Amino acid sequence: MVLVPSGLMLFLGAWGIRRQDAVWRDEAVTYDMAHRRLADLWPTLQHVDVVHGLYYALIHLWFRVYESTPVGALGDVIGLRLPSVAAMTAAAAGVALLGQRLVGRRAGLLAGLTFALVPVVQQYAQEGRSYAAVCALVVWATYLLVPAAARPPRGTLWPGYTALMLCACLIHEFASLALAAHGAALVLAxxxxxxxxxxxxxxxxxxxxxxxxxxxxxxxxxxxxxxMWPDPLQLLTFAVLAVLGIACARVPVRSRGPVGLRALGIPLLLLPTLLLLLLSHVEPAYVDRYVLYYVVGFALLAGAALARLLRPAGEQGQTRARRLRRSLAVAAAVAALLPVNVHLRSPDSRVDDVTAVAEAVRAQARPGDGLLFMPARRRIWRATLPHDFRGLTDLALARSPLASHTLYGTERTGDAIHDRILTVRRIIVASDPDGRPTDNSDQEIAKRSTLRDAFERCAGTDIHGARVTVYGRRPGACAGLG
Known part of the structure; x- marks a missing residue:
């Protein structure tokens, strides 16, 4: 019951884990922060990203172990994502055990399999970010909560529950929304x-x-x-799972223990996301990965419903033909997810591709060229492959990310950037694609206005989520430099 869901999750996590060595910008941040010394990490967290501080420290320690073993030969991309694969594998096992405790073995098995097959679970199982670890911790905390509610408040269950939830919250603060779901489950029980x-x-x-x-x-x-307002695709994913989960909750299922399946599954599915959406009306904060563990509620409800609908022929009036039809319907639903799962393992499945940007810069650049990142936060594109930017002068940079204890470094004033741009004849610009909103800081205005007034565009390469452009000094610079 545990080995099959966890084995499937491990397989799905390992399948296409390299993603053609594509890394997106948030993973590049993790890579950069995890490779800083702990003595440098702490001053950085005082300025930025303290919410992810514990996760960065843990990944820093993981890389020290990983890179010192033969497994490290698999490469940094795999090393960056292996902790998430392991966390989701543990989460799938926890969902199966939780389903068994709430309903029974068959329901637990199907809940674990459902969890592993949900595309958003596979997506974050292959990302070097904290969300898979948070999901696993919430799952196992919930697993301890159910038996703790059935026993006198003594022993190690409540301290264990507290420790797991605290770890989850310290890794990402929005794990605290799971506490509301747990409280609602106990009230509804x-x-x-x-x-x-x-x-x-x-x-x-x-x-x-x-x-x-x-x-x-x-x-x-x-x-x-x-x-800004939540991404429509993320909202659609939640809405679909919420509707399916509520429909599954209507299937009659006999629960075990004081905390029933519906009492736990429905709040866990709905409450964290709804609370985060309400919070977003005060200050925009909704991203589905912040409350990824809501999928656990769906998996528990769906697993129990499937166990009921796919029970063996002859059991409680179940006919062989009806069971076959339902089994074929489930198989068709799983097959329909295959194109989505294949897409998740392609570079185009993420916002951008840091590796492709670095390769495009290397292909266009020549020694002595200037380099600009527009906006400045896109300087993270050089974090994983800094050698591809060697020989280029970052014209706007005042202090590097490491020296300034920041994610993207600090830049010169707008006037200083203007003067430095005019000292070179050829510039490589790594920027957002055309049509994206532009920053209006003095530095970004200086970059745009100087390029527009003193340079002409020689060549450009569109990459998924980015654009690399070569500019030459007027007049006629592109004839020899393009």
């Missing part, structure tokens, strides 16, 4: 007041320990200023 008091104590402990990080990270909220 319902359970004795002593259980509610024990859970409330655990909840207060987690939130109290999380409070300093939450207060400090609120000072860095400008990092998510790019978030």
């Amino acid at each position: 319902p359970v004795p007041r002593r259980v509610l008091r024990a859970w409330a104590l655990c909840c207060l402990t987690v939130l109290a320990a999380l409070a300093p990080l939450a207060v400090y990270s609120s000072r860095q909220s400008a990092q998510i200023s790019w978030l």
Whole structure:
């Protein structure tokens, strides 16, 4: 029951894990931060990304082990994603055990398989970010919550639940929204007041320990200023799973223990996402990966419904023909997901491709060329393959990301950038594709205006999520430089 779902998740996580060595910008941040010394990491977190600080420290330690073993020969891309594959494998095993505890073995097996087959789970199983680890911790915390609610508030279950939820919240603060789902499950169960008091104590402990990080990270909220209204595709994914999950909840299933399947599955499926959407009306904050663990609620409900619908022929009036039709319908649904799963393992499945950008720059660049990143935060494109940018002068850079303890480095003033651009005859510009919103800082205005007034565009290469352009000084520079 555990080996089949976890084995499937491990296979799906390993399938196409390299993604043609494509790395997208958030993974590049993880790679950069994980390869800084811990003594350099802490000053950086005081300025930016403190919300991911624990995860960066853990991946830093992981890379020290990984790169010192023969496994490290597999490459940095695999090393970056292996922790997420392992975390999702553990999460699939936890979902199967949780389904068994709530309903039965068959329901647990099918819940674990459903979890592994959901495309968004496979997507974050192959990303070097914290979301798979958070999902696994929430799953196992929920697994401890169910038996803890059925026993006197003594022993190690409640401390274990508290420790797992605290780790999840320290890795990413929005894991705290799972506490609301757990509380709703206990209220809906319902359970004795002593259980509610024990859970409330655990909840207060987690939130109290999380409070300093939450207060400090609120000072860095400008990092998510790019978030506007939620992405329609992400909302559609949630809506589809929510509707399917509620439909599955209508299938009659007999639950075990005081905490029933519906009492746990429906709040876990709906509450975290709905609360995050409500929060987004105050300050935009919704991204589906922040509450990825909502998929666990769907998997539990779907696994129990499938166990009921696909029960063996002859059991409780189930005919062989009806079971065959339902089995074929499930197989068709799984087959329909194959194109999505194949797409997730292609470079085009992410926002951009840092590796492709670096290769395009290397192909266009010549020693002595100037280099500009527009906007400055796209300097992260050089983090994983800095050797592809050797010989180029970053005209806007004042202090490097490492020296300035930032993600993207600090840039010169707009006037200084203008003067430095005019000292070269040829410039490589790595920028967002045409049509994207532009930044209006003095530095970005200086870059755009100087290129427009003193240079002409010689050649350009469009890459997924980026554009690499060669500019030459007027007049007629492109005739010899293009």
